[in-house]
Amino acid sequence: MANSEYGLLIDYHWCTGCKSCEMACSVEHDIPIGQFGIRVDQFGPWENAPDDWTYFFMPVPTDQCDLCAERTAKGKKPTCVHHCQAACMEYGKIEDLAKKLTDHPKQVLYAL
Numbered sequence: 001m002a003n004s005e006y007g008l009l010i011d012y013h014w015c016t017g018c019k020s021c022e023m024a025c026s027v028e029h030d031i032p033i034g035q036f037g038i039r040v041d042q043f044g045p046w047e048n049a050p051d052d053w054t055y056f057f058m059p060v061p062t063d064q065c066d067l068c069a070e071r072t073a074k075g076k077k078p079t080c081v082h083h084c085q086a087a088c089m090e091y092g093k094i095e096d097l098a099k100k101l102t103d104h105p106k107q108v109l110y111a112l
């Protein structure tokens, strides 16, 4: 379901792991239980060194993500982006999103 011009930029430093994106995507696209359009994985917590912890969440779109083609064709945001309370997801042209990658660390850009 590639849409090569557009993608999702996720600033996972701010992802709380709430999974609202997962739920919104599943409801919008009627995705069966056990399958995902986007899935949030948890890393940690583990202690790398005294007072230095790894603990973060990483939302990952799957092959079932069509970048909310119907919504975006109407000028709406993808439903995962719309429902993210942390506002850490952004939809847009890959070339525009790519320029923001250098703003700060702990971001990923998905070209879908």
Ligand code: SF4
Binding pocket: 024, 025, 026, 028, 029, 037, 038, 061, 062, 064, 065, 066, 067, 068, 078, 079, 080, 081
């Ligand atoms: S863009 Fe739409 S289809 Fe893709 S993960 Fe987000 S809600 Fe699901």
Ligand code: SF4
Binding pocket: 014, 015, 016, 017, 018, 019, 020, 021, 022, 040, 057, 059, 083, 084, 085, 086, 087, 088, 089
């Ligand atoms: S809705 Fe936003 S904060 Fe919540 S898990 Fe998804 S990306 Fe992270």
